[in-house]
C-alpha cells in the first residue's frame with residue numbers, strides 16, 4: 001500500500017481540526033497540524049531566537065506579536081518548520097493528514113513539490129471544505145479548545161454545553177486573544193486574499209482536489225472526505 005498525504009483545506013471554522021482528528025482515527029494516519037508546530041515553536045523557543053530562512057531573519061518575539069493580532073505567521077518560517085516534519089514522517093514511513101498548511105502560494109510552491117517527491121503526486125489528496133462567511137464567523141466566535149491537548153471543539157448543538165474535552169476530559173477554554181470578532185475578521189480576509197488562490201495552484205499542478213460541503217453535520221462531512229480520499 002502506498003503511503004498517503006491528505007490535506008484538509010478550508011476557511012477558519014470549516015472544522016479542519018475536528019475532521020482531521022476523525023480521519024486520523026479512522027485511517028490511523030498521523031495528524032500534522034501547522035498551528036501546533038507553530039505554537040510549540042513559540043512556547044519552547046526564546047522570543048529572541050532568530051530563524052534564518054532563504055537569507056531572511058525571522059524573530060520569534062515579532063512572530064508572536066503578529067500572531068496575536070490574527071496575522072499569519074511569516075510563510076518562510078512556517079514552511080521551514082513544516083518541511084522538517086515532512087521529512088521525518090516520510091523517513092518513518094508514515095501516512096499523514098495535514099491541516100492548516102500550506103496557507104499561502106509561497107508555502108504551496110515550496111511544500112507541494114517536496115511532498116510530491118516524498119509521497120508521489122497521485123498519493124496526495126486535497127479535501128476542500130466549503131462553508132459560507134456567516135457560518136465561519138459564527139463558529140469562530142463560539143469556538144473552544146481544551147487545555148491539555150488543544151483539541152479544537154467545533155460549535156454546534158451537540159457541543160454547545162460541553163465544559164470538558166470529550167477526548168481527554170480536560171477543561172474547555174476560549175482562546176482569549178485569538179477568537180475575538182476583530183481577529184476572526186482579519187483571519188477571514190487573510191484566507192480570501194492569501195489562501196484561496198492556492199486552489200488554482202493545486203488545479204494547475206494536477207493535484208487531486210475533492211470539494212466537500214462543510215455545512216453538513218460533522219459525521220456527514222467526515223463521510224464525504226473518507227469517500228473522496230480512499
Ligand SMILES: [Zn+2]
Pocket residue numbers: 146147148149150151165166167168169170
Ligand atoms: Zn482534548
